[in-house]
Amino acid sequence: MFDWLFGKRRPPAPTAPIVPQRPTAVAPIDLRVAMIVHDPVLESRGGRRLHQHFGWHDPDALARQYIADLHACSGGIARYAIVEHHVVDGYPAKIDGFVYDDEHYLACWARRGGFHQPDAADYTRLLDEFAITPKVLTGEIDEVWLFAFPYAGYYESHMAGAGAFWCNSPPLAGSERCDRRFVVMGFNYERDVGCMLENFGHRVESIMAHVYRGHRGERNLWERFTRYDLTHPGRAECGNVHFAPNSLADYDWGNPRPVVCYADAWYHFPDLSAPPRMVDASEWGGGDMRLHHLWWLAHLPRAAGETDDVLNNWWAYVLRPELVR
Numbered sequence: 001m002f003d004w005l006f007g008k009r010r011p012p013a014p015t016a017p018i019v020p021q022r023p024t025a026v027a028p029i030d031l032r033v034a035m036i037v038h039d040p041v042l043e044s045r046g047g048r049r050l051h052q053h054f055g056w057h058d059p060d061a062l063a064r065q066y067i068a069d070l071h072a073c074s075g076g077i078a079r080y081a082i083v084e085h086h087v088v089d090g091y092p093a094k095i096d097g098f099v100y101d102d103e104h105y106l107a108c109w110a111r112r113g114g115f116h117q118p119d120a121a122d123y124t125r126l127l128d129e130f131a132i133t134p135k136v137l138t139g140e141i142d143e144v145w146l147f148a149f150p151y152a153g154y155y156e157s158h159m160a161g162a163g164a165f166w167c168n169s170p171p172l173a174g175s176e177r178c179d180r181r182f183v184v185m186g187f188n189y190e191r192d193v194g195c196m197l198e199n200f201g202h203r204v205e206s207i208m209a210h211v212y213r214g215h216r217g218e219r220n221l222w223e224r225f226t227r228y229d230l231t232h233p234g235r236a237e238c239g240n241v242h243f244a245p246n247s248l249a250d251y252d253w254g255n256p257r258p259v260v261c262y263a264d265a266w267y268h269f270p271d272l273s274a275p276p277r278m279v280d281a282s283e284w285g286g287g288d289m290r291l292h293h294l295w296w297l298a299h300l301p302r303a304a305g306e307t308d309d310v311l312n313n314w315w316a317y318v319l320r321p322e323l324v325r
Helices: 050-054 059-073 102-111 123-129 132-138 193-211 221-225 263-268 289-298 314-319
Strands: 029-038 078-088 143-148 157-160 182-188 259-261 277-279 302-307 310-313
Touching (some): 029 059, 123 157, 157 193, 182 193
Parallel strands (some): 029 078
Antiparallel strands (some): 259 277
């Protein structure tokens, strides 16, 4: 096992993370990851890996930063360790069995077209290839991270196992033989860690919406958490992954417009009595995707106990979907 966070190869210091220091009253959650990287060796291009040929991000560096960021914004709750690390000299199979070769993929990328359809990867084949399901059942693996190139056919997040539900994608059909729910994350190493945190943020949105699906009105604290000024004038709270408290459009994380915001109250959950104050984009990085997502994730409740039959530690559900009732 190689622990990418606590081992010798530590990640670089994050740039100005929007992560306040506050006490955490719940225990850390240790998660064992199988990391599977499809990064073909291009023999016709000097034997370089695909990510090196295009100057894309090193998947291992992305994984280290992602682990560090989630550890920081969760207040130390999320403790990921990569216990299996596979680098594949090849391309994942599509749902209809098609597999790219080097020259076909390079030609498609050069003209930005002609990519195979259907684009979706064959998750069942991939999980079987690496014997993931039995390892999840025995607790050897808690989560899977897939890293690949654009048009690999991965969902940003995909839930599998008995009782799996929508997780920014439909549940994996045919995975019910696994009695434990788990999440397969899909990452594109053309993009940076901010996009990885966006994938995780949409996972949070899906899971917490499911947790609160039976709560109506003000009892639905997830809907309250995600309020923003455009839809709830004068009552913005934390917003969602695409909309900061003052955003006027998708991805409008750099808007300088000040708005009344109740986001600070979520640092003290379940006590939400803290008064509002005026905020603008300087609170969450002035338009930087990664810094906004760190700010947003840092507001997720992480307290002990329960409120209205829901754990006060929302990270437990996000990291351990088998806990969702």
